[in-house]
Amino acid sequence: MTHFWPGTTGSQVRTFALFIITLAAAGAATAELPEPYQKDGRIGYVLTRKAWVIYEAGGVEAQCPEGLNASGVRQQFADLFPMDGDEQWTVRETRLMREGRMWHPETSEESFPYLDAQGEVAYGLNLDGKVDPDDFRSPDGIEGIDNQLQRAIGCTPGWRSDGQFVHFESLFAIGHSYNRWMIELSGVDDLSNDDDVTVTTYRGLDDLFTDATGDGFIAGGSQRVDARWGQNFVEEVKGKIVDGVLTTEPVKVARIPWAMRFVGYYDVLDFQLQLKLTPESAEGIFAGYVNAEQWTNRLNRNWGSHHQSYGTVSSASEYRAMRRLADAYPDPETGANTAISGAAEIELTQVYILHPSEQ
Amino acid sequence: MSRVMRRSTPRFKQWLTSAFRGTVMGLLALGALVGCSPVDPEPESAGTQTLTKLITAEQYGNSLAYIFGSGIDAQVRFAPVARNEGLLANSLASAGVSVGQVQTIQGVASSVAKQVMDIENRNHLVACRPESIDSPDEACATQFVSKIGRLLFRRALTDDEIATFVGQASAAVKELDGKELDGEKLDGFYAGLEVVLEGLLIHPEVLFIVESAEPDPNNPEQLRLDAHSLASRLSFFLWNASPDDELLMAAENGELQSPGGVERAVGRMLESPRLVDGMRAFFDDMLVFDEFKTLSKDATIYPEFTSVTAQDAREQTLRTIIDHTLNKDEDYRDLFTSRSTFMSPALAIMYGVPAQPGWAPYTFPEDSPRSGLLTQVSFLSLTSHPGRSSVTLRGMALRERLLCQTVPEPPPGIDFSVLTNPDANYPTQRQRVAAHLETPSCAGCHRITDPIGLSLEQFDGAGGYRLTENGATIDATGSLDGIEFDGAIGLGEALSQNPALPQCLVRRVYSYATGGPPENDARAALNYFNEDFAAQGYQLRNLLRTIALSKAFSLIKNSPSEEERLLATTSSR
Known part of the structure; x- marks a missing residue:
């Protein structure tokens, strides 16, 4: 693992600078924080969209030359236990066994083929400060991008940008205030350039405000901090704003609410934000490592077999891939990595964050 | 008298003297009684018509x-x-x-x-x-x-x-x-x-x-509402609902029209929480808030203005009015300068301030450009076009809704292209509407509307605050009936001091109470209500009491001919 500012290597500085310059060229820079969106050097944003991000330029042919993964939970079940013969199956050796595989996944070999995404480009950040052979290059040419999650899920239809998870996970994030996640920047002198700001994450309590079209979100809403049940979502980290782009130092563990109908969250390890800021919105990515077991558990809790199947997802197969591609947090006993690097594309809208003393 | 005394017998003189003394004493006593009895300050009134209303x-x-x-x-x-x-x-x-x-x-x-x-x-x-x-x-x-x-x-x-x-x-x-x-x-x-x-x-x-009349027992030549009609008129006026059991009982057993009966009934109704329903309905009507049902803004120009915004804008103003006039019994005129209001999260977006969930009291800070009803999103958005503000609609609304004045319709054949396709060299409304004043057929009316609306130009068509329009700084100077000011706060102050403001409320309340526009012969009653309203500190509850207890409210005209009715109605407009 690496510390972002101290001990940064020359290549890191170059790649980071390149990234910033590229984003700044996109027109993010603004002048001083305008009223009324900031007060006392504080500005808050609430999450309005999130999705694990896959670089899809060039289409399926580019990333998945052998095609997409085609065997979801139901297809695998049908393959394993064909019903057109004379063989009699018990519930225990079929359904319960497969159910057990989902909730207690294994790394053993399986008969189903699993296709990893190919390619050299991915969104994300250089989380370990190294440029390894299996690292990616960012769309802007920055080397050393850690995003093995893209290899693991990039050829599974449910996770691609037109898959159901991208759509529904954002839909539920919007519609369920349990998922309300916010960041607050404090100590901000200038939203375009400020080398010392503090970023605090919170869980919010309130609904989002959509605009008159019903598709967008309106800046200027209010969100109360969930001070009672949201303490585990509070993290504080330092960051810098360069040409309108905020980049934070890593947070050891940041908890991101991520529930569909049921309670859920992801613990993102070595979590970092890189966001293009305006007074009204912020967009960019968060990057970090996710424990493969937690990922699988959340997948199963949030998405039932039928949901996984119509995205041709099998959590048991996916777990094997994630463990195979995991690139951090080795198990102290086995030495095998337990967490996989990845990035999520996020969009946030400015809100007034109401702290407990202001509620 | 002295000649009679000289020609009378002593006994007759004694009787006459004592009779004279008694008469004098009686007259003095009568005079004293008359002098002590309360004089009804309300002028004689012909009353109103009985109506059958939906x-x-x-x-x-x-x-x-x-x-x-x-x-x-x-x-x-x-x-x-x-x-x-x-x-x-x-x-x-x-x-x-x-x-x-x-x-x-x-x-x-x-x-x-x-x-x-x-x-x-x-x-x-x-x-x-x-x-x-x-x-x-x-x-x-x-x-x-x-x-x-x-x-x-x-x-x-x-x-x-x-x-x-x-x-x-x-x-x-x-x-x-x-x-x-x-x-x-x-x-x-x-x-x-x-x-x-x-x-x-x-x-x-x-x-x-269905209202019906009966002869007034105190003056059989005069008609008055019968007890049930009086109960209904009071109840729909003050509560916007049918009479309750207690009021109906008072009508049935004669209590309502007994001495002090209507005072007791009105007193009870004015203290009831149902008065809020009644006055919300009245102000909703007076401020033309029924137009909120069809109000829409161009979502590409004002994406922040949603149907929830419109609903909350209406609610904000009604809450502000009720709190100011009924909860605090404050001067009606101060509604147009007060910084106190209520805020909801959806509306707070328009005002650029944080807000707690639900409705909460809110006071605009001293340095805020907003104070009074004219700076609330309800007035500003209702009196604008879907994609832009309107100095004319705002000025006209102020005159017609708050001052009870009539702004004539535009003459036929007007070329609106100068406004709808403005010269790009004219970035602000002030420059664009200057065309109004250059055209003689427009200038007459626009002189009484546009200077009002121009002072509200720092608020866009959705009610959001702005300092510039198309990059040009907005000049928000304006005037109202000879008083000049800079911006919406100045307009609110000028309006609050305009004598037509409380008079208009009186006229509207009396119309609302009796179910029709006041006829010409109601002028004396309206003058009396105006004076009483002023004397009682422009407090709404007192105005409601005065009108509800007035003869002009409960007396009924003696079946005028249709011709007279038409004449009176026409001339009152």
């Missing part, structure tokens, strides 16, 4: 809520009526009900009757229990029909009416015996009552408020 959807809904409780869901929607001299309420006496509307109302009546007789509600809404649930029970039906019919008809039903309705209930029980509806067996007795209740709810005497 009940409004809100009045119908409020009445049902009083009778059956708020748990009964009555989604009442009536066809809109035309606005007449500033108020929808002024048109209710000329509104009818089409066949289509009757069907709509019948749908509501059917739903309400079904809910009332539902097994979950009937035990507390039908006070008696039938002997058998499957058969008619005249005693229980009579009890229910009498009680509910009285509240719905705003008078006690006659024995014949009760017998008819009870008979219909019994007949329905027999007709529906053993039948099912939606797969459920109908409970005969309650099914019969349901049929009758539905009929009561769409009865013409329920849907129309």
Whole structure:
């Protein structure tokens, strides 16, 4: 693992600078924080969209030359236990066994083929400060991008940008205030350039405000901090704003609410934000490592077999891939990595964050 | 007198002297009594007409809520009526009900009757229990029909009416015996009552408020509202609902028109929380808030203005008015300068401030550009176009809605292209509407509207604050009836000092109370109300009391000829 500012290597500085310059060229820079969106050097944003991000330029042919993964939970079940013969199956050796595989996944070999995404480009950040052979290059040419999650899920239809998870996970994030996640920047002198700001994450309590079209979100809403049940979502980290782009130092563990109908969250390890800021919105990515077991558990809790199947997802197969591609947090006993690097594309809208003393 | 005394006998002189003394003393005593008795400061009044008015959807809904409780869901929607001299309420006496509307109302009546007789509600809404649930029970039906019919008809039903309705209930029980509806067996007795209740709810005497007059016992030449009509007029005026049981009882037993009776009734009504419903309805009408139902903004220009914004903007202003005028009993005129209001999260976005969930009191800070009703999103957005502000609509609204003045319609054949396709060299509204003043046919009216609207130009068509338009700094100077100012706060101050402001409220309240625009002969009464309103610190509750207790409110004109009525109505406009 690496510390972002101290001990940064020359290549890191170059790649980071390149990234910033590229984003700044996109027109993010603004002048001083305008009223009324900031007060006392504080500005808050609430999450309005999130999705694990896959670089899809060039289409399926580019990333998945052998095609997409085609065997979801139901297809695998049908393959394993064909019903057109004379063989009699018990519930225990079929359904319960497969159910057990989902909730207690294994790394053993399986008969189903699993296709990893190919390619050299991915969104994300250089989380370990190294440029390894299996690292990616960012769309802007920055080397050393850690995003093995893209290899693991990039050829599974449910996770691609037109898959159901991208759509529904954002839909539920919007519609369920349990998922309300916010960041607050404090100590901000200038939203375009400020080398010392503090970023605090919170869980919010309130609904989002959509605009008159019903598709967008309106800046200027209010969100109360969930001070009672949201303490585990509070993290504080330092960051810098360069040409309108905020980049934070890593947070050891940041908890991101991520529930569909049921309670859920992801613990993102070595979590970092890189966001293009305006007074009204912020967009960019968060990057970090996710424990493969937690990922699988959340997948199963949030998405039932039928949901996984119509995205041709099998959590048991996916777990094997994630463990195979995991690139951090080795198990102290086995030495095998337990967490996989990845990035999520996020969009946030400015809100007034109401702290407990202001509620 | 001295000659009589000289020619009289001593005994007669003694009698005459004592009689004279007695007469003098009597006259003095009479004079003293006259001097001590209160002099009615209200000028003589001819009163108003008796009216037959269509009940409004809100009045119908409020009445049902009083009778059956708020748990009964009555989604009442009536066809809109035309606005007449500033108020929808002024048109209710000329509104009818089409066949289509009757069907709509019948749908509501059917739903309400079904809910009332539902097994979950009937035990507390039908006070008696039938002997058998499957058969008619005249005693229980009579009890229910009498009680509910009285509240719905705003008078006690006659024995014949009760017998008819009870008979219909019994007949329905027999007709529906053993039948099912939606797969459920109908409970005969309650099914019969349901049929009758539905009929009561769409009865013409329920849907129309019929006023009637009687000779005033103190002056038999003069007519006055009879007790039930007075109760209804008071109740719809102050509560926007039918009279409650206590008011009806006062009308029935003579208490209402006994000495001090109406004062006691009005006093009770003014202290009731139901006064809030009544005054919300009045201000909603006066401020033309029915237009919120159709208000829409261009979503690409004002994406932040949603249907929730519109709904909350209306609510904010009504809450502000009620709090200011009824909760705090403050000067009506200060509504236009006060920084106190209420805030909701959706509305806070428009104002650029944080807000807690729900509604909470909010005070705009001293350095805020907003103070008073004119700077609230309701007024600003309602008086704008979908994609831009309008100095003319804002000025016209202020004059017509708040000062009771009439701004003439634009003359025919006007070329609006200069405004709708503005010269790009004219970035601000001030420069664009200058064309109004350059055109003689426009200038006359726009001189009285545009200087008002220009002072509100720092608020866009959705009510959001801005300092520039198309990159140019907005000049928000303006004037109102000779008073010049810079910006909306100055306009609010000038308006609050304008004598026409409270006079307009008086005129509107009196119209609303009596159901029609004041006729010419009401001028003396209006002057009296104006003076009284000023003397009592422009407090709304006192104005309501004064009008409700006035002769101009309860006296009825002696059947003027139709020609006179038309003449009076025409000249009052």
